[in-house]
Amino acid sequence: MGRAGTGTGGEAVAAVVAGPLLLLLLARPPPASARDSGKSEVGLVSEHFSQAPQKLSFYSWYGSARLFRFRVPPDTVLLRWLLQVSREGGTACTDAEITVHFRSGAPPVINPLGTSFPDDTWVRPSFQVRVPLSAALLSNASVNVSHPAPGDWFVAAHLPPSSQKIELKGLAPTCAYVFQPDLLVTRVVKISIMEPDVPLPHTLLSHPSYLKVFVPDYTRELLLELRDCVSSGSLGCPVRLTVGPVTLPSNFQKVLTCTSAPWPCRLLLPSPPWDRWLQVTAESLVGSLGTVTFSAVAALTACRPQSVTVRPLLQSSQNQSFNASTGLPSLSPDHQDLGRSGRVDRGPFCLTNYPVMREDMDVVSVHFQLLDRVSVRVCPNTPSMMRLRLNTGMDSGGSLTISLRANKTEMRNETVIVACVNAASPFLGFNSSLNCTTAFFQGYPLSLSAWSRRANLIIPYPETDNWYLSLQLMCAENAEECEQAVVHVEATLYLVPCSNDCGPYGQCLLLRRHSYLYAGCSCKAGWRGWSCTDNSTAQTVAQQRAAALLLTLSNLMFLAPITVSVQRFFLVEASVYAYTMFFSTFYHACDQPGEAVLCILNYDTLQYCDFLGSGAAIWVTILCMARLKAVLKYTYRCGHRRQCYPTSWQRWIFYLLPGISMASVGVAIYTSMMTSDNYYYTHSIWHVLLAGSAALLLPPPDEHSEPWTCSQKFPCHYQICKNDREELYTVT
DSSP: OOOOOOOOTTOOOEEESBTBTEEEEOSOOOOHHHHHTTHHHHTEEEEEEEOOOEEOOEESSGGGSEEEEEEEOTTEEEEEEEEEEEEEOGGGOOOEEEEEEEEESSOOOOOTTOOOOOTTBOOOOOEEEEEEEOSSSEEEEEEEEESBOSEEEEEEEEEEEOOOBOOOTTTSOOOEEEEEEEEEEEEESOOEEOOBTOOEEEEEOSSOEEEEEEEOTTEEEEEEEEEEEEESSSSSOOEEEEESOBOSSOOOOEEEEOSSSOSSEEEEEESOOSSEEEEEEEEESSOSSOOEEEEEEEEEEEOOEEEOOOOHHHHTOTTOOOOOOSSSOOOOHHHHHHHHHSEEOOSSOSEEEEOEEEEEEETTEEEEEESSOSSEEEOSSSOEEEEEEEOSSSSTTSEEEEEEEEOTTTOOTTEEEEEEEEESSOOOOTTTOOSOBOSSOBOEEEEEESSOOEEEEEEESOOSEEEEEEEEEEESSOHHHHTTOOEEEEEEEEEESSGGGGOTTEEEEEEEETTEEEEEEEEOTTOBSTTSOBOTTOOOHHHHHHHHHHHHHGGGGGHHHHHHHHHTTOHHHHHHHHHHHHHHHHHHHHSOOTTSOOOSSOHHHHHHHHHHHHHHHHHHHHHHHHOGGGHHHHHHHHHHHTSOSSOOHHHIIIIIHHHHHHHHHHHHIIIIIOBTTTHHHHHHHHHHHHHHHHHHHSOOOOOOOOSSEEEEEOTTSOEEEEETTTTEEEEO
């Protein structure tokens, strides 16, 4: 695997990312003339798709990533992602590296924090590229995918992991990183249809030729063969066949080069994808001047399925959407065509099909249950199969959970039940291999034995497709005795938004991108991971209780300003401080994860009341200190007496300076020092400093004195009286 380099200006720096099919270019796309050259010869058309840009966030959980969903049309031979990243914010912006993930069929499963996944969870690494954004305000990149799978493609982008610092909006300069992907699609409109077992003559020139064959349900294998190959420029058969689509992050596309292959040139595909067209691309290897002629043949081998009997009541139901009977199920026209033109296995049944009913429970929540039974009969000679329909386009945003339990009395020490979970087509080759690999998909294996009668599997964000669970009984020894063995297996099959509902230290949140819904876990108390099961940085129960006590009991410091306000007859201020103390205490009691939680009202209500009380407490303190009516008087006294107000040094030393210092330290902690890790004690210190500063900064009460005092008498019975509050004099 190569690594992409960076380029400056218009120079392109390219690197092969995953074989010859994926190309990463950190440069501008080629001009239209270069892209369109030669398209008229093979019947190619181009289409352009775009979505509105989104502001990126630093990664802390899956909701931090920005998700985009595109629809790739059928018969697409090339798609190009044009990735554009810009930033807005001037000097507040720093160099950053944006990570972009790609996946076909479902949102990408990403793990930028390197956390662990729950037990029994199977995750394949996502395909990703990194786009650096340094001095330039705009950066471009592009990713090419040849022969992509049709259907939904997802792009997720995010900034590096966050620093966990809690920042207040509007108090510090911010930088906005904006990401916008565009999709350019090239699809073929001139394509040859291959009929089963019917040779298709073809002549290759300098440009590729495109063919496709339809694979119906219950196809066991597909054989592609080139016959009667003749080349004008070289010996042999210089043809390269590319079969199947590219799906990211995995790629099981098959490439067959017939130059040195035994004659005839063949490619056998076991368990090809059912009920869809399979694309085949033929390319000449003789150069631009030579021609190659050949005949292409597609041979399909059908499977002979056996379906279990369902109650007549279910068969006669008007709402029934399937046909079930003993022996062969009723075939659609595609299956009948396969029976006439393909090869149908007339031997024993190749599988036993158990009908499954899909029950939609809620958004991204589905229950699959067997019809007319609670368990599956597993035998040693024929696989048992169940089909899970997850092809609505809205099922890929949850987690597929599968739980198997074997009957205890039927399991022998020498028997093992092997199960495979696959998308697009089931795995049927248990007798030859146990790798669960079909033509274009690597399945998920499960096993049951006498020592381990339970098996679980969790698949986050399953691809949009029909999924298949196939099981077969295997015997390591005494195969003859094993032929008559039968084990019943109970299967619990669910699609849930979040595995285990994110556990006690997480919250399952439903996310939305336009009309597409998907779920993610938001963790608390130091727990991390896809389902909040990684306890590497988790808090203990004692730490959680200590944090809850700190955040709640620190609000008792508001008793000090309440007492001072009541003594000085500031009743409005005392009411505001009491309101703040009450709601701040119970908001933080409700905001705790895990064990120490107490909610007397709705969480959002408590949060709103807490924020309102904190702001009101600050403002009433400032207004009480200001005493707006007396401002001009104090200003006049400072100039008239040539000394500052208040005149008492004790008030400056013991009240004003400590109160201002506490308020300044509290604001500094609240705005610049608070992080997710130290929130519990820094926010508790903020409570203490806020309440303490309010108690110290409240003004003293007015001294009780007569409005007019007469200090001097004259012999004429006149006296001079002075009003100290208003600085007025009169003679009476």
